[in-house]
Amino acid sequence: MSASDSSRREPCFLTAAEAAAAIRAGTLTSEALVRSCLERIEARDPIVKAWLHVDKAKAIATARERDKYPDHGPLHGLPFGVKDMIDTADMPTTYNSNCYWQHRPAKDAACVAVARHSGAVILGKTDTVEFAAAGRKAATRNPYHLGHTPGGSSSGSGAAVGDWQVPLAFGTQTGGSHIRPASFNGIYGLKPTWGVVSREGAKQYSTMLDTIGWYGRSVADLSLVAKAFHIADIACDETIDVSGLKVALCKTPYWDTAEAGTHKAFQLAAERLVKAGARVTDLTLSTSFGGMYDAQTTVMFGEGRASFLSEHLVHGPALHQDFTDRALNSRNITPAELVAAYDLAAACRKEFDSLFGDIDVVLTPASTGEAPEGLHTTGDHVFNAMWTLLHVPCLAIPCTFGAKGLPVGIQIVGPRFSDAKLMRIAAAIAPLIDVESKHVTERAA
Amino acid sequence: MSASDSSRREPCFLTAAEAAAAIRAGTLTSEALVRSCLERIEARDPIVKAWLHVDKAKAIATARERDKYPDHGPLHGLPFGVKDMIDTADMPTTYNSNCYWQHRPAKDAACVAVARHSGAVILGKTDTVEFAAAGRKAATRNPYHLGHTPGGSSSGSGAAVGDWQVPLAFGTQTGGSHIRPASFNGIYGLKPTWGVVSREGAKQYSTMLDTIGWYGRSVADLSLVAKAFHIADIACDETIDVSGLKVALCKTPYWDTAEAGTHKAFQLAAERLVKAGARVTDLTLSTSFGGMYDAQTTVMFGEGRASFLSEHLVHGPALHQDFTDRALNSRNITPAELVAAYDLAAACRKEFDSLFGDIDVVLTPASTGEAPEGLHTTGDHVFNAMWTLLHVPCLAIPCTFGAKGLPVGIQIVGPRFSDAKLMRIAAAIAPLIDVESKHVTERAA
Numbered sequence: 001m002s003a004s005d006s007s008r009r010e011p012c013f014l015t016a017a018e019a020a021a022a023i024r025a026g027t028l029t030s031e032a033l034v035r036s037c038l039e040r041i042e043a044r045d046p047i048v049k050a051w052l053h054v055d056k057a058k059a060i061a062t063a064r065e066r067d068k069y070p071d072h073g074p075l076h077g078l079p080f081g082v083k084d085m086i087d088t089a090d091m092p093t094t095y096n097s098n099c100y101w102q103h104r105p106a107k108d109a110a111c112v113a114v115a116r117h118s119g120a121v122i123l124g125k126t127d128t129v130e131f132a133a134a135g136r137k138a139a140t141r142n143p144y145h146l147g148h149t150p151g152g153s154s155s156g157s158g159a160a161v162g163d164w165q166v167p168l169a170f171g172t173q174t175g176g177s178h179i180r181p182a183s184f185n186g187i188y189g190l191k192p193t194w195g196v197v198s199r200e201g202a203k204q205y206s207t208m209l210d211t212i213g214w215y216g217r218s219v220a221d222l223s224l225v226a227k228a229f230h231i232a233d234i235a236c237d238e239t240i241d242v243s244g245l246k247v248a249l250c251k252t253p254y255w256d257t258a259e260a261g262t263h264k265a266f267q268l269a270a271e272r273l274v275k276a277g278a279r280v281t282d283l284t285l286s287t288s289f290g291g292m293y294d295a296q297t298t299v300m301f302g303e304g305r306a307s308f309l310s311e312h313l314v315h316g317p318a319l320h321q322d323f324t325d326r327a328l329n330s331r332n333i334t335p336a337e338l339v340a341a342y343d344l345a346a347a348c349r350k351e352f353d354s355l356f357g358d359i360d361v362v363l364t365p366a367s368t369g370e371a372p373e374g375l376h377t378t379g380d381h382v383f384n385a386m387w388t389l390l391h392v393p394c395l396a397i398p399c400t401f402g403a404k405g406l407p408v409g410i411q412i413v414g415p416r417f418s419d420a421k422l423m424r425i426a427a428a429i430a431p432l433i434d435v436e437s438k439h440v441t442e443r444a445a
Numbered sequence: 446m447s448a449s450d451s452s453r454r455e456p457c458f459l460t461a462a463e464a465a466a467a468i469r470a471g472t473l474t475s476e477a478l479v480r481s482c483l484e485r486i487e488a489r490d491p492i493v494k495a496w497l498h499v500d501k502a503k504a505i506a507t508a509r510e511r512d513k514y515p516d517h518g519p520l521h522g523l524p525f526g527v528k529d530m531i532d533t534a535d536m537p538t539t540y541n542s543n544c545y546w547q548h549r550p551a552k553d554a555a556c557v558a559v560a561r562h563s564g565a566v567i568l569g570k571t572d573t574v575e576f577a578a579a580g581r582k583a584a585t586r587n588p589y590h591l592g593h594t595p596g597g598s599s600s601g602s603g604a605a606v607g608d609w610q611v612p613l614a615f616g617t618q619t620g621g622s623h624i625r626p627a628s629f630n631g632i633y634g635l636k637p638t639w640g641v642v643s644r645e646g647a648k649q650y651s652t653m654l655d656t657i658g659w660y661g662r663s664v665a666d667l668s669l670v671a672k673a674f675h676i677a678d679i680a681c682d683e684t685i686d687v688s689g690l691k692v693a694l695c696k697t698p699y700w701d702t703a704e705a706g707t708h709k710a711f712q713l714a715a716e717r718l719v720k721a722g723a724r725v726t727d728l729t730l731s732t733s734f735g736g737m738y739d740a741q742t743t744v745m746f747g748e749g750r751a752s753f754l755s756e757h758l759v760h761g762p763a764l765h766q767d768f769t770d771r772a773l774n775s776r777n778i779t780p781a782e783l784v785a786a787y788d789l790a791a792a793c794r795k796e797f798d799s800l801f802g803d804i805d806v807v808l809t810p811a812s813t814g815e816a817p818e819g820l821h822t823t824g825d826h827v828f829n830a831m832w833t834l835l836h837v838p839c840l841a842i843p844c845t846f847g848a849k850g851l852p853v854g855i856q857i858v859g860p861r862f863s864d865a866k867l868m869r870i871a872a873a874i875a876p877l878i879d880v881e882s883k884h885v886t887e888r889a890a
Contacts, residue, residue: 204644302640417783
């Protein structure tokens with residue numbers, strides 16, 4: 001998109017990278033951008049319901065500060081949404097739980113502190129599945145079709161970014177809570193390598209799985225946030241040549257759960273890459289990986305016991321039964337099962353990383369298909385759980401639309417700690433894969 | 446010890462299990478116990494300096510509540526100390542950092558909530574190495590010899606329990622911060638299996654390493670706290686017969702760092718077990734384990750980058766240089782080194798667990814020897830780092846005294862998630878190994 005194109009739009013329709021460039025060039029103020037987002041929220045939130053809390057006055061005041069004192073860092077002046085299972089010192093943090101309706105932490109979560117100190121303007125808190133785990137669903141609707149889920153548990157963050165209400169937002173993934181909503185809302189999402197971003201101050205579910213990620217509307221958006229987090233090698237400018245790029249298509253052991261939308265997206269993405277000269281091959285993972293879905297379930301529920309014990313003791317029957325069940329280990333997960341899951345995951349991590357001599361990147365489904373109908377479900381995480389447990393970086397790219405007109409994305413995956421290279425690959429291939437969604441932005445704007 | 450013995454003592458000299466039994470029997474009130482501990486603190490803290498904050502009025506009020514409404518759980522009425530890198534909603538939480546002198550969290554850490562809701566009476570916050578990691582040392586002195594360190598980073602918790610100021614306290618271990626102070630202060634300590642106790646609300650250093658543990662003055666004390674945390678199989682009453690018990694003596698690949706005190710403790714513990722009929726053998730770990738010390742260092746510093754980034758951005762030059770160095774990865778730990786450390790640890794975990802067909806328990810040093818002189822050091826974690834990275838439960842048992850009259854303990858170690866069995870083994874062997882420290886208690890009381 002040319003500068004003249006972007007200057008004709010309401011600022012809320014700009015990507016974060018476009019807005020950052022305009023702010024740097026002096027053609028846009030943070031205040032104008034924030035006001036545009038707040039207007040969009042005001043118009044759309046009554047039906048999309050992405051937000052649990054928006055602090056309009058504070059956001060405008062912060063934006064004015066940013067405009068007064070430039071050069072705060074890579075996120076200077078950019079509006080940011082925070083999933084409401086992440087602590088904020090100046091806003092309520094409810095975890096979407098009845099037990100925390102009045103909760104106001106004394107300290108920002110580490111990731112919020114990093115975003116603020118890199119110049120971001122926190123607009124508010126986005127709705128989430130309770131504790132980003134189970135219990136209450138978010139009230140959020142899919143902005144493409146209000147009768148459908150936006151996915152979960154990062155429901156509000158995914159829908160708010162997909163609906164041009166905010167250009168950037170934090171989500172989290174323990175099973176498939178970050179990448180799946182990216183697919184359902186037609187946006188970009190990065191789930192970084194496990195451990196690269198501090199989870200301090202985010203509600204804990206599973207120590208071995210919980211990962212903080214972020215959404216944007218372009219690869220450049222994701223990279224801006226990655227820069228704020230000093231992600232290794234992020235400054236590297238090596239460009240990727242799509243011609244000859246070794247892309248491995250991985251249907252995963254769970255391909256039989258893929259629906260028409262994902263069949264279409266997977267095939268289109270491959271075709272578009274082949275057309276651009278990429279060397280696209282099929283990757284069949286060894287049989288060990290077949291156990292990874294169950295292993296992720298075992299780790300998640302096994303660790304959920306410790307994570308929800310204090311909630312069970314403190315809140316008693318006021319706590320949703322889902323969490324009491326976890327605290328009391330109602331699935332009877334044994335130590336031997338948990339150890340087996342950890343050891344399988346560790347072996348598969350090593351094996352997966354070793355594939356990256358012969359291939360540059362793995363392309364794999366991001367969801368089973370379009371967002372399911374109704375708000376009683378947030379969709380299936382079957383195409384995400386294994387990658388979360390593998391600790392590898394995953395980057396969601398919008399690809400196409402399904403039969404119901406809802407977006408369907410794909411994700412690319414690299415070995416552990418290849419986040420920076422994965423973003424460079426995404427920057428090269430996204431313009432080839434994501435050729436349909438820009439028309440939607442143009443219509444909306 | 447007989448009931449008549451214990452009734453002659455000031456309550457602060459009782460073990461937690463003795464006090465719990467007396468409270469249940471109606472021969473002791475929580476208030477009398479708390480007042481006795483507070484008096485001991487008042488008399489001793491000016492020189493031992495174990496506490497950063499004591500809330501006397503609140504502790505007495507809570508004890509009265511406990512006496513009024515019995516049956517709060519396994520820790521009913523028992524005084525408890527909390528390492529000041531763990532959040533408390535009703536007391537300051539400073540992490541012993543200049544940057545947090547005014548900090549008061551809105552919510553108890555998960556482990557504090559579990560202790561309170563199991564009946565514990567939180568007396569206050571104990572001194573710690575800054576962020577339980579580096580930077581400022583605690584001001585705490587070793588109660589056995591004020592010119593010596595009590596160890597760290599759980600300095601205040603270790604010294605307070607060792608000095609009969611409180612019967613129970615939380616510590617944490619990322620390198621050797623929990624088991625080493627147990628050895629230096631002549632007390633019992635459990636570092637449970639990684640993941641068994643939630644770390645939510647404790648300052649984060651390394652996600653793969655950080656583990657919350659607790660101190661007591663008997664194995665029964667440790668088991669009371671374990672009961673509060675619903676640690677798997679804890680209710681199992683299987684008794685262990687020392688005769689025929691297969692004990693593997695593990696000098697570890699780091700034996701050349703052991704000093705005279707540890708040589709003595711290690712040999713005495715083995716002799717005492719052999720005398721009781723245990724089948725004591727030597728265990729030489731495979732060469733893979735030789736890399737575990739360095740791997741622990743790599744993981745700790747590698748993950749410290751993410752953990753301290755927000756502190757660096759928020760506090761700038763007010764932050765201790767040690768943490769700026771970690772945030773900026775001044776050791777230049779590469780992703781490849783971090784991956785290699787993770788993969789080595791995962792392989793060694795599996796290999797270590799597999800040894801427990803032929804053996805029942807591993808006996809190994811808890812520290813290099815007696816506590817070093819001076820407060821500029823907290824001692825060496827060389828005999829702890831590997832076990833922390835292995836995720837296995839470790840239980841420190843007092844054993845003897847070194848040439849300077851300072852205590853030296855040993856630790857026993859089991860496979861992952863064998864915490865309950867490890868405590869049963871400890872209950873059987875501790876009366877044989879820990880035959881010298883009771884005279885100290887009798888003299889002090």
